[in-house]
Amino acid sequence: MDSKRLLISIITLIIVGVVVFAIISLPAGKRDQKPVVWIDYPKDGEEVYGIFIVRGRAYDPEGKLEFVEVKVNGGEWKRVKGAENWSCEVNTEKIQEDFCYIYARAWDGYQYSDVVKVKVYIQRIVESDVHKWAIFLAAANVEIGNKKLGNGILFLAEEMARYFINNLSFPSCHVFILFDDGWIRSNNGEGERICTLQERPSSIEGAIYGPATKKFFSFVIDKVKNDANKYNDSEVFIWISGHGVGDPNQKFTGGKILERSEIILWDSILSDRELGSALEDLEAKLCLVVDSCYSGGFANRVIFNIPSFLKSGIPKDGRIVITGESKFSVGYSSSLTGPLFTRLWFEGLKSGKADGFKRGILSIGGRLHFRFLKDGRVSVEEAFYYAKYMIRVNYPSLILMQPQINDMYPHPFPLNGKEMFL
Numbered sequence: 001m002d003s004k005r006l007l008i009s010i011i012t013l014i015i016v017g018v019v020v021f022a023i024i025s026l027p028a029g030k031r032d033q034k035p036v037v038w039i040d041y042p043k044d045g046e047e048v049y050g051i052f053i054v055r056g057r058a059y060d061p062e063g064k065l066e067f068v069e070v071k072v073n074g075g076e077w078k079r080v081k082g083a084e085n086w087s088c089e090v091n092t093e094k095i096q097e098d099f100c101y102i103y104a105r106a107w108d109g110y111q112y113s114d115v116v117k118v119k120v121y122i123q124r125i126v127e128s129d130v131h132k133w134a135i136f137l138a139a140a141n142v143e144i145g146n147k148k149l150g151n152g153i154l155f156l157a158e159e160m161a162r163y164f165i166n167n168l169s170f171p172s173c174h175v176f177i178l179f180d181d182g183w184i185r186s187n188n189g190e191g192e193r194i195c196t197l198q199e200r201p202s203s204i205e206g207a208i209y210g211p212a213t214k215k216f217f218s219f220v221i222d223k224v225k226n227d228a229n230k231y232n233d234s235e236v237f238i239w240i241s242g243h244g245v246g247d248p249n250q251k252f253t254g255g256k257i258l259e260r261s262e263i264i265l266w267d268s269i270l271s272d273r274e275l276g277s278a279l280e281d282l283e284a285k286l287c288l289v290v291d292s293c294y295s296g297g298f299a300n301r302v303i304f305n306i307p308s309f310l311k312s313g314i315p316k317d318g319r320i321v322i323t324g325e326s327k328f329s330v331g332y333s334s335s336l337t338g339p340l341f342t343r344l345w346f347e348g349l350k351s352g353k354a355d356g357f358k359r360g361i362l363s364i365g366g367r368l369h370f371r372f373l374k375d376g377r378v379s380v381e382e383a384f385y386y387a388k389y390m391i392r393v394n395y396p397s398l399i400l401m402q403p404q405i406n407d408m409y410p411h412p413f414p415l416n417g418k419e420m421f422l
Helices: 002-025 152-167 214-228 272-278 340-351 380-394 396-401
Strands: 036-041 051-059 067-072 085-091 099-107 116-122 132-139 175-179 183-185 193-196 208-210 235-242 262-264 269-271 285-291 319-323 404-408
Touching: 036 099, 036 116, 051 067, 051 099, 051 193, 051 208, 067 085, 132 152, 132 214, 152 175, 152 235, 152 340, 175 214, 208 214, 214 235, 235 262, 269 272, 285 340, 319 380, 340 380, 340 396, 380 396, 380 404
Parallel strands: 132 175, 132 235, 175 208, 235 285, 285 319
Antiparallel strands: 036 051, 051 085, 067 099, 099 116, 183 193, 262 269, 319 404
8 A cells, every 4th residue: 555655646746747847848928927017106205295196007918917906004905996007096194104105016817916115205284374275176088078178177277276376375285176087188188198187397386186086076075174164264166167967959958957957077977966965064155166068057047047946055155156157058168278158257357357347137247337336356256247248248159158156145135245255
């Protein structure tokens, strides 16, 4: 029996040896090799702040790459978006130390890649004693839209953000710019991803960049509410732009008579009622501008400033809600310079041209011709009536855009004699 067992053992060893030799003898391309992963941004030793996007690449020689995982310091490994080109967001507010390690690894279904890491230093945002916050959100190049709106919508958001920071005393660390999925694309938004928003030399120092996704927007709204509600003098400005949801084949109503106004974010749709719920417990002074097709419902307006019976829950004491279009109408946006209504509203605000523009008949808008009634400042309302007037005079083919306003600052009509200044 012992000799038989010895023989079996020898045969087994020979078979194992042959198999191992065969595997070793295979050409390199035939063997299963480890995938490889890189972290492209941020670079090792770089400073980061706020919420930033980590991005990188991964490769598997056999083409079997399945996913990439990232962890921060001693946290858990988490799958990220993409594989060959991957990215994820990191929130430095959740990190106690003044630096952190970011680790990445790739999986091909058989084995992990070697782990790569970078060490980055966290630049802490010092809380400002100026209690103003601004959120600029635009989803311009989503796949489900009828057409790409281009990168011009981002450039307009940044132009407004710079003006708010430099001229209206908004701290840069209180300014959030959310665009598409957090990336710049070639061919004015229609091509491949080039770089993340914060990597660009033209990005605004100190501002927080991120994707125009519902999850990220909800995070920003919650953060701003939490910070703003601490003070009695807080002011919040929110601008949202992108594709609206409606039926262009129904020319006069857009199919929105019994439907809520909605706007397409990068990954989902945001309704007026959802935004109302998100802002319900915000106690600060609020100016909200929504510039998208069929957006009037965000202001509880249909057309010609007629109230809608479907309430968004957004308008309330201390707030002004403006939409670039009525609930029934489409708007216009240039792929290079952004949406028309916002461009005109911002022009009136920053140039001073809107000083003296008032409501007029049927809210059409008309300029006061008495110079002594001008005060040298431009209010939110004056900028609105200026934009509406300019559309009527210079863009008569777009007269049906019919921007809407629900002015409840500081109280509902007729107790809202004051104007809102940013």
